Amino acid sequence: MKPVLEVSGLKKHLGDFQLEDMSFSLPEGCITGFIGVNGAGKTTTIKLILGLLLPDAGNIKFFDKEIRNNEREFKNRIGIVLDEGYFYEELTLLEMKNVMAAAYSNWDNNKFNYNMERFGLQLNQKIGTLSKGMRMKYAIALAISHNADLLIMDEPTSGLDPQIRTELMDILLDYVKDGKSVFLSSHITSDLDKVADMLILIDNGRVVFREEKDNLLDQHGLVKGDKKELNDRTRSLFLTLHESEYGFSGLTKEKAIVRQQMKNVLLERPSIEDIMLGYIGR
Amino acid sequence: MLIPLLKKDFLLAKKYWVIMMIAAIVFPVFIQTKLILGEVFLSFFLSTLYIVFLLFSTVSMVEEKYRGAALLCTTPYTRKALVKSKYLFIISIFVGCYIFYTLTVLLSPIKIGMLDLYDIGRTFLIITAVFGIAIPVQYRFGYEKTRYIFFFFIFVTPFILPNIMKLLQNNESTVRDLISFPGPILGLLLVGAALVIGGISLNLSIQIYSKKDL
Numbered sequence: 001m002k003p004v005l006e007v008s009g010l011k012k013h014l015g016d017f018q019l020e021d022m023s024f025s026l027p028e029g030c031i032t033g034f035i036g037v038n039g040a041g042k043t044t045t046i047k048l049i050l051g052l053l054l055p056d057a058g059n060i061k062f063f064d065k066e067i068r069n070n071e072r073e074f075k076n077r078i079g080i081v082l083d084e085g086y087f088y089e090e091l092t093l094l095e096m097k098n099v100m101a102a103a104y105s106n107w108d109n110n111k112f113n114y115n116m117e118r119f120g121l122q123l124n125q126k127i128g129t130l131s132k133g134m135r136m137k138y139a140i141a142l143a144i145s146h147n148a149d150l151l152i153m154d155e156p157t158s159g160l161d162p163q164i165r166t167e168l169m170d171i172l173l174d175y176v177k178d179g180k181s182v183f184l185s186s187h188i189t190s191d192l193d194k195v196a197d198m199l200i201l202i203d204n205g206r207v208v209f210r211e212e213k214d215n216l217l218d219q220h221g222l223v224k225g226d227k228k229e230l231n232d233r234t235r236s237l238f239l240t241l242h243e244s245e246y247g248f249s250g251l252t253k254e255k256a257i258v259r260q261q262m263k264n265v266l267l268e269r270p271s272i273e274d275i276m277l278g279y280i281g282r
Numbered sequence: 283m284l285i286p287l288l289k290k291d292f293l294l295a296k297k298y299w300v301i302m303m304i305a306a307i308v309f310p311v312f313i314q315t316k317l318i319l320g321e322v323f324l325s326f327f328l329s330t331l332y333i334v335f336l337l338f339s340t341v342s343m344v345e346e347k348y349r350g351a352a353l354l355c356t357t358p359y360t361r362k363a364l365v366k367s368k369y370l371f372i373i374s375i376f377v378g379c380y381i382f383y384t385l386t387v388l389l390s391p392i393k394i395g396m397l398d399l400y401d402i403g404r405t406f407l408i409i410t411a412v413f414g415i416a417i418p419v420q421y422r423f424g425y426e427k428t429r430y431i432f433f434f435f436i437f438v439t440p441f442i443l444p445n446i447m448k449l450l451q452n453n454e455s456t457v458r459d460l461i462s463f464p465g466p467i468l469g470l471l472l473v474g475a476a477l478v479i480g481g482i483s484l485n486l487s488i489q490i491y492s493k494k495d496l
Contacts, residue, residue, distance in 0.1 A: 014495075050356045052496040075358045086353035088294060088344060095293050102286035103357040 001027040003061075004150050004181045010048055010058030019044050019205040022058065026150070026183050026198075031176055033196035033213070034185035035276055041205040042185040043083070046154045050080065062150075076105055079143030083155035085135055089128030093138060096127060104146040112145035133164035140171060151175060151182045157191050169195045189272040199272065203280040213272070221255040222274050224248070225265030234261055239278040251278035283359065287367035288374060295340045302333050306382035307390075314394045322395035327405045330379040334409060337375055338416075346425040352496040365421070365487045369480060372413050376406060400465040403472030410476035414483035421490045 003025035010022035019041050026032045036042050047053040049060055051071065060067045067074040087096055093116070101107040116123065119137040121130075130138060136156055143151055151172075157165045165188070172182050172195055186192060192199065192213070199216060201208040209216075223238070226247050235241060237258055241250035251274055252258050258267065270278075292299075309329035318324050345351055351364055380402065387396050420428040463471065 047496075052352055052355060054493065054495060071360070072358045075356065078356075080353070080356040082353065082356070084349075086349050088290075088348050088350045090297075090344065091290075091293055095290075099286055099290045099293075099354070100357060103283075103354070103359045105358070 001029065004028045004063065005049070005183070006061040006064075007045070007049065008059055008061075010045065010060070011056045012044060012048055012053060013056055014044060014053075017041070017044070017205060019048070022202070022205070022207060024200050024207055024210050026181060028181055029176060029179045030197040031172055031182040031184060031195050032198040032200060033189075033192035033272070034183060034200050034202070035187065035189055035192065035272065036202040036208075037276075037280060038187055040202050040280075042187075042202065043154055044205075045202070046152060046183075046185060049152065075103075076146070077149045079146065079148035079151045081136070081139045081143050081151070081153040081156050083158055085139060087127045087135070087139075090126065092124055092126055093121060093130075094123040097123070097142065100142050101145075107146045109145075111147075112141060115141035115145060133160050136160060136164070136168065140168070144175060149180055151180065151184075153182065153184045155185055155187070157186055157188050165191055166194075189276055193272050196272075201276055201279060208279050216275060217269055217272075219253055219255075220270050220275055220278070221252050221258065222268040222270040223250050223252055223258055223262070223265050224268065225262065229262045229265055234258075237261070251275065283363045284367050284370055287354075287359065287363060288370050291341045291367065291371045292374075294344045295337045298337060298340055302337060303382065305329060305333055306379050307386045310383055311386060311390060311392055311394055315392060322397060323401040323404055325394070326379070326383055326397055326401060327408065329383075330376060330405055331409060331412070333379055334372055334375045334413065338372065338413065341371070342420060342425045349496070355496055361491050362488050365417075365491050366484065368417055368487070369484050372409070372417075376409060398465055399469030400472070401469070403469035403476070407472045407476040407479070410480045410483075414479045418483055418486045418490055421487050421494065 005026040007025070008023045010019060012019040017039070022041070022045055034042055034045070044053065048055050048058075049067075051067075062070070062074045062077070065073070091099075097112065101109070101112070116138075119134075119141055121134060121138055121141065127135070127138070139156075143153075157168060160168070169191055172184070176182055184192070184196070196213045198210070199213050200210045220239075224247065227243060230241075230243070230248060237252050237254045238250035239253060241248060251270055255267065258265065306329060309332065310325040313325035313328060314321060354364060355361055380397065383397060387394055416428065416432065419431060423431065
């Protein structure tokens with residue numbers, strides 16, 4: 001799969017926080033989850049990609065073209081959903097749409113109207129009166145109505161109830177059916193369990209790993225058992241280990257050796273959250 | 283690219299439309315008939331300055347509150363276009379005030395004086411100078427800090443103004459030479475000076491905003 005977006009050597013110093021040599025790429029036709037705890041640098045990275053923050057170093061390519069030299073083309077071909085919305089709340093949905101739509105050369109008003117109807121949104125409603133879930137749906141309707149090749153979303157599910165989150169995930173699955181790509185940052189990893197093809201974990205402004213989700217889940221195992229199974233040799237097999245008076249649980253990347261050396265333990269498939277905490281909690 | 287952004291600014295200030303339209307008609311009449319009898323320039327200048335200031339502040343406040351410009355910067359709108367639209371907004375309000383003033387002169391039963399090119403030039407120059415400073419300062423420091431900076435300047439104005447007046451008095455001959463130009467030519471010269479100031483200010487604002495983290 002060819003990359004839609006390539007980020008290399010991206011650096012940004014922001015007060016006490018530093019984004020260090022951030023490099024990764026997004027494959028075409030996939031949903032890539034961008035995960036990390038709060039303050040890991042997800043929003044900073046997305047703002048750098050979108051040109052809202054100016055990088056200290058590094059470059060970003062979109063379909064092999066430097067975005068710095070092709071800003072208009074890049075922004076014409078991406079759709080954006082930001083966590084805080086950034087909408088003028090005093091405008092109606094129609095007024096805000098008119099402002100946004102005029103910027104895109106390939107805005108599809110029929111598609112927008114279809115999405116508004118599909119999401120149950122009224123054009124004459126004021127943005128300030130929308131619930132968080134409805135506002136997110138509106139942001140998505142705006143972001144996918146100009147045939148964008150890449151949808152970039154910053155924490156879209158944060159603060160939403162499970163039903164709306166499920167609906168949003170269905171919308172994304174629908175969106176990538178046409179070969180389009182999604183880059184989705186979230187600290188709610190359960191959403192990515194359902195939809196992500198690829199995962200990028202960052203911590204303290206650095207990329208920890210970039211892996212296909214299924215490979216990652218296959219490679220790792222969540223081990224539970226009695227403490228008597230633990231000794232110096234078996235402890236070293238774990239990325240993280242939590243011990244209590246009743247037993248232990250830990251994440252391992254050495255499933256085969258664990259099976260060999262620890263006969264009386266339970267080996268389960270981990271969740272993305274288990275893996276994320278396994279790597280950043282070490 | 284600029285027209286939708288201009289429309290957006292007018293939409294952000296829509297709750298003041300009616301009040302400002304009334305102000306553009308009533309203020310000049312009131313100033314000329316009750317406060318400074320027959321003073322065409324001052325009545326047009328003060329009412330225009332008030333209207334431009336109020337609408338510009340309203341839009342700036344909304345921009346600061348919702349940070350919508352950041353969202354627009356993620357679309358194909360360039361930062362340059364966003365800055366240009368702010369200047370266009372000021373010019374549009376100025377043109378609007380002129381149209382309302384002229385309509386008032388033509389239609390009002392109360393007689394007020396017609397604007398000439400010299401009055402228009404003077405008003406345009408002062409408004410361009412004020413907002414030519416205010417806009418780059420606002421892009422550099424944000425809306426809140428700019429308010430404090432301008433409060434400070436309003437506070438020190440009574441101390442500085444006498445010195446400026448003294449300076450003008452000392453250079454009276456130069457001022458007299460300028461004023462001796464025929465009104466329309468002087469008016470055009472003032473409009474030209476305003477465009478130069480506006481152009482410098484626009485470039486400065488574009489440079490400041492292009493380097494700003496949003």
